[in-house]
Amino acid sequence: MKQLSRLSVRSALFILLVLYTAYAIGPLIWLGSMSLRTTSEIDSSHYALPNTFHWWKFHEAWANSNYNNYFWNSVFVATTSVLVLVVIGAMAGYCLARYPFRGNRAVFFAIFSTIMLPPQITVISLFQILVKYGLFDTLTGLTLVYIGVQMPITLYILEGFFKRIPRDLFDAAKIDGYGDFEIFWRIGLPIAMPAVVTVMILNFILLWNEFLYAVVLITSDEKRTLPLGVQKFMGDQFSDIGMVATGAMISIIPVIIAYAFFSEKIIQGMTAGAVK
Amino acid sequence: MSIWYRRESNGQWPIIALFVGPALLGYILLTIYPVLLTIYNSFFEIRPRNAAAFIGWKNYAALASDRTFWLAVRHTLIWALVAPVLEVVLGLLLAVTIYARAPLGRFFRVAWFSPVLISYVVVAIMWSWLYNYDWGLVNAGLRALNLEGLQRSWLGEPGTALWALIVVDVWKWTGFHLIVCLAAVHGLPQEVIESAEMDNCGWLGKIYFIVVPMLAPTLIGLLVLGFVGKMKVFDLVWIMTQGGPLWSTETVSTYVYKRAFDWNTFDLGYPCGIATVWFAAILLCVILFTTVFRQREKLEY
Amino acid sequence: MASVALENVNKRYDKAKELAVDSLSLEVEDGEFLVILGPSGCGKSTVLRMIAGLETITSGTLTIGGKLMNNVPAKDRNIAMVFQSYALYPHMTVKQNLSFGLRRRRIAKDEIARRVEETSTMLGLSELLRRKPHALSGGQRQRVALGRAIVREPEVFLFDEPLSNLDAALRVNTRNELVKQHQRLGTTMIYVTHDQIEAMTMGERICIINNGRLVQVGKPLEVYRNPADTFVAKFLGNPPMNLFSVHLAAAGEKVSARIGKQILDLKWPLSELVEHVGSTVILGVRPEDTSEIPPTNKGEAASLTGRISAIEALGSETLVVLDIDGVDQAFRARLSRYATYQLGDKIRIYTDVSSLHIFDPQTSMTILDSTISKRATTSL
Ligand SMILES: Nc1ncnc2c1ncn2[C@@H]1O[C@H](COP(=O)(O)OP(=O)(O)OP(=O)(O)O)[C@@H](O)[C@H]1O
Numbered sequence: 031m032k033q034l035s036r037l038s039v040r041s042a043l044f045i046l047l048v049l050y051t052a053y054a055i056g057p058l059i060w061l062g063s064m065s066l067r068t069t070s071e072i073d074s075s076h077y078a079l080p081n082t083f084h085w086w087k088f089h090e091a092w093a094n095s096n097y098n099n100y101f102w103n104s105v106f107v108a109t110t111s112v113l114v115l116v117v118i119g120a121m122a123g124y125c126l127a128r129y130p131f132r133g134n135r136a137v138f139f140a141i142f143s144t145i146m147l148p149p150q151i152t153v154i155s156l157f158q159i160l161v162k163y164g165l166f167d168t169l170t171g172l173t174l175v176y177i178g179v180q181m182p183i184t185l186y187i188l189e190g191f192f193k194r195i196p197r198d199l200f201d202a203a204k205i206d207g208y209g210d211f212e213i214f215w216r217i218g219l220p221i222a223m224p225a226v227v228t229v230m231i232l233n234f235i236l237l238w239n240e241f242l243y244a245v246v247l248i249t250s251d252e253k254r255t256l257p258l259g260v261q262k263f264m265g266d267q268f269s270d271i272g273m274v275a276t277g278a279m280i281s282i283i284p285v286i287i288a289y290a291f292f293s294e295k296i297i298q299g300m301t302a303g304a305v306k
Numbered sequence: 307m308s309i310w311y312r313r314e315s316n317g318q319w320p321i322i323a324l325f326v327g328p329a330l331l332g333y334i335l336l337t338i339y340p341v342l343l344t345i346y347n348s349f350f351e352i353r354p355r356n357a358a359a360f361i362g363w364k365n366y367a368a369l370a371s372d373r374t375f376w377l378a379v380r381h382t383l384i385w386a387l388v389a390p391v392l393e394v395v396l397g398l399l400l401a402v403t404i405y406a407r408a409p410l411g412r413f414f415r416v417a418w419f420s421p422v423l424i425s426y427v428v429v430a431i432m433w434s435w436l437y438n439y440d441w442g443l444v445n446a447g448l449r450a451l452n453l454e455g456l457q458r459s460w461l462g463e464p465g466t467a468l469w470a471l472i473v474v475d476v477w478k479w480t481g482f483h484l485i486v487c488l489a490a491v492h493g494l495p496q497e498v499i500e501s502a503e504m505d506n507c508g509w510l511g512k513i514y515f516i517v518v519p520m521l522a523p524t525l526i527g528l529l530v531l532g533f534v535g536k537m538k539v540f541d542l543v544w545i546m547t548q549g550g551p552l553w554s555t556e557t558v559s560t561y562v563y564k565r566a567f568d569w570n571t572f573d574l575g576y577p578c579g580i581a582t583v584w585f586a587a588i589l590l591c592v593i594l595f596t597t598v599f600r601q602r603e604k605l606e607y
Numbered sequence: 608m609a610s611v612a613l614e615n616v617n618k619r620y621d622k623a624k625e626l627a628v629d630s631l632s633l634e635v636e637d638g639e640f641l642v643i644l645g646p647s648g649c650g651k652s653t654v655l656r657m658i659a660g661l662e663t664i665t666s667g668t669l670t671i672g673g674k675l676m677n678n679v680p681a682k683d684r685n686i687a688m689v690f691q692s693y694a695l696y697p698h699m700t701v702k703q704n705l706s707f708g709l710r711r712r713r714i715a716k717d718e719i720a721r722r723v724e725e726t727s728t729m730l731g732l733s734e735l736l737r738r739k740p741h742a743l744s745g746g747q748r749q750r751v752a753l754g755r756a757i758v759r760e761p762e763v764f765l766f767d768e769p770l771s772n773l774d775a776a777l778r779v780n781t782r783n784e785l786v787k788q789h790q791r792l793g794t795t796m797i798y799v800t801h802d803q804i805e806a807m808t809m810g811e812r813i814c815i816i817n818n819g820r821l822v823q824v825g826k827p828l829e830v831y832r833n834p835a836d837t838f839v840a841k842f843l844g845n846p847p848m849n850l851f852s853v854h855l856a857a858a859g860e861k862v863s864a865r866i867g868k869q870i871l872d873l874k875w876p877l878s879e880l881v882e883h884v885g886s887t888v889i890l891g892v893r894p895e896d897t898s899e900i901p902p903t904n905k906g907e908a909a910s911l912t913g914r915i916s917a918i919e920a921l922g923s924e925t926l927v928v929l930d931i932d933g934v935d936q937a938f939r940a941r942l943s944r945y946a947t948y949q950l951g952d953k954i955r956i957y958t959d960v961s962s963l964h965i966f967d968p969q970t971s972m973t974i975l976d977s978t979i980s981k982r983a984t985t986s987l
């Protein structure tokens with residue numbers, strides 16, 4: 031009897047789990063299926079699965095709706111920012127974790143606290159500044175802004191990791207004859223690789239999805255990043271649901287791929303601040 | 307014999323400057339300078355091709371009587387207060403349920419967390435379809451339940467639009483809170499939860515009397531995190547409703563954007579004023595929270 | 608190879624109120640094996656790290672091989688150090704760990720290969736060269752750490768408690784291994800430990816530090832036999848020396864000590880202690896200098912009685928704890944394994960007066976140092 035009620039509780043729990051999972055990823059699967067169906071197919075039945083997979087739609091969106099352009103713009107902006115961020119952030123994080131100089135904590139908290147700044151407080155001025163220096167509506171300008179935006183979280187994660195590396199390792203390298211920069215390069219950075227990778231993926235995803243700064247700082251079509259491109263396509267081709275879905279899919283596929291390979295790292299990175 | 311004694315950090319300054327310099331420079335140029343410039347601009351009327359005209363506190367005075375601004379504040383506060391609570395409560399309930407030894411694998415974790423990673427643009431498009439009057443899943447579901455009377459244009463009516471957006475926000479972020487709560491619940495000592503089982507206090511009682519107090523720091527951290535995050539909400543609103551219909555989903559962020567770049571008012575001073583006020587409000591809230599909960603270092607984006 | 612000399616070295620950490628090392632002067636001869644011994648937190652590591660160049664010297668001078676080293680950065684001192692945590696680079700293989708320091712010093716490739724080969728063979732690491740540190744046992748890691756120092760062929764070796772993470776059996780083996788390496792290399796070695804057995808068995812000289820100050824330097828047995836003060840007396844020896852206050856009185860031409868109601872006949876010439884007669888001093892008796900059997904040479908023995916409050920029969924010997932009237936701490940005695948006593952037994956124990964120690968209660972320094980050391984050397 032007890033066994034039976036146990037079993038029923040467990041299956042109830044399992045059903046709840048499945049329901050929640052369906053709720054969480056159902057819309058995504060729906061979007062995925064729409065991206066492979068034509069609009070007329072969708073109009074006849076909105077929630078059916080694809081009978082024939084219209085892969086050509088991806089090619090169509092890619093080639094004829096400028097998605098290749100948006101895609102490469104996003105790749106450029108996100109990759110450049112991520113690389114610059116990780117270099118600058120790792121150097122600063124390493125230094126703040128390892129050198130107890132006067133003002134160390136002040137610098138750390140000054141940079142870290144900007145994590146809570148509302149974007150509006152900077153976005154209007156950044157617009158003005160970029161216009162002034164001819165960087166408005168350029169990918170370089172957007173990249174610079176992204177570097178500034180993601181610096182606090184990058185520094186926070188990397189500094190925390192460098193702090194946990196035992197001091198003896200660095201001392202051993204000093205005794206082995208290495209200077210400050212070489213120790214960073216040959217000891218600190220390789221050991222911090224897990225955190226470096228986490229930060230890189232995290233920044234990549236957040237910047238890949240970024241919308242507010244992009245919508246303010248980019249105006250011309252050939253400079254648009256994917257989120258802007260998708261939004262514009264939605265505005266222009268409102269009724270062509272099938273193609274909108276295909277475009278949206280193109281914009282999330284890289285994230286899904288990254289997530290498939292690094293899910294644990296991404297989850298850890300995103301929740302790093304909250305769990306502690 | 308004269309010896310020069312090296313101080314601890316003497317001679318390290320060049321290295322320190324080299325390491326921290328780039329980050330600090332970026333921080334000053336891309337964060338501090340724009341923030342100060344925004345605050346400075348808020349005392350000016352700035353129109354293209356005209357010199358900025360100093361107008362003192364006028365922008366702030368105008369703000370006080372700007373009905374749209376106060377509407378935006380109201381909506382943002384509702385959002386920032388309701389959404390985190392819903393997300394955390396839902397996340398916690400699910401976490402405790404799942405913790406009760408239901409089969410659980412990597413797949414589920416990955417699935418629940420995935421909405422967090424989808425860009426707002428895609429989320430917005432997906433959900434405006436789900437809210438579609440004719441074929442959206444929400445109305446289709448109501449029809450299937452024979453509740454045709456409840457059907458409505460969820461994003462099109464001032465009465466429901468804000469709540470419809472909040473639901474989307476909850477959908478996107480519950481997974482995040484769920485994962486964090488799950489980690490925290492797993493961190494609780496096993497005996498505590500088991501002894502509560504012996505005491506036969508009910509399932510909800512267990513959560514309320516045992517789990518919530520023990521997870522209080524995490525939960526408060528999540529709530530504060532959520533609150534600060536929602537105070538900045540922009541993407542979802544801008545893409546789904548642009549603040550409409552009839553200002554019913556206007557938030558501070560969208561209003562700043564509209565005044566700066568969308569309406570052809572051509573004045574950047576006034577939105578700077580709004581941004582400054584809002585920045586001060588968030589700062590105040592954070593200081594308040596941190597002193598009240600003494601939750602140092604727990605506020606991330 | 609080089610000598611190392613510290614002169615009036617002080618160390619104050621940033622923001623610290625007290626000195627971590629307080630006017631320390633110490634000379635380590637070329638090729639010597641010196642052990643620095645002291646309790647936890649006394650500043651041993653700080654001394655070693657200053658020699659290595661990992662900490663700045665607040666004041667005083669450090670010379671290595673006669674050259675002033677105060678402001679020479681660690682990387683330019685030809686020194687190798689083995690850390691308590693081993694500090695193996697986790698992302699490098701054993702081979703890379705061994706050669707890391709050599710590569711920086713621009714030593715020819717085949718020379719590096721030769722030295723790595725030689726060292727790894729000698730330490731039995733040849734099979735492990737391709738492994739990373741996480742795939743090694745504690746003992747193997749320790750040997751890699753040692754090897755990393757040896758391949759460098761430095762002028763001075765520094766060891767900071769390198770054995771404390773090993774289990775007991777391994778520790779004994781490694782101890783012998785280290786001594787053998789020292790004999791083979793003949794390089795100056797400075798070895799920090801808080802383990803007195805390591806200090807006694809390995810050191811050519813030991814240097815005892817307490818609260819950042821040097822207390823005593825000397826050959827291990829010298830220090831053991833003639834502790835300079837009550838700290839050393841207590842710190843060296845296990846179980847530690849019994850220390851208790853006694854009142855000195857003259858008994859004819861000799862001196863005697865009063866403990867509670869008992870009189871301990873010290874049989875020392877009055878002349879040696881004349882200024883302390885009539886006052887209180889601290890008397891020290893090592894447990895191993897006591898015996899339940901009266902010595903054959905009665906003239907030199909003193910005795911005390913006490914009640915047994917605890918017995919530990921270890922097989923090879925029997926340790927007893929005695930309550931003695933007038934002594935507030937427990938008195939430990941180390942008796943022969945044939946001693947068969949019951950708890951509560953009242954027994955008399957004997958000790959040779961030449962093995963007694965007397966300390967000044969104010970300064971806690973030894974009195975009669977020279978006399979005793981003379982006796983000690985004659986009886987050696
Ligand atoms: N970086 C530091 N900053 C401030 N004080 C320090 C620092 N390192 C050590 N100290 C202090 O200096 C004193 C000596 O420390 P040290 O590490 O030299 O002791 P130790 O003898 O090596 O102890 P142990 O046997 O535990 O390793 C201690 O009181 C310690 O707290």
Ligand SMILES: [Mg+2]
Nearest residue numbers: 651652653767
């Ligand atoms: Mg130490």
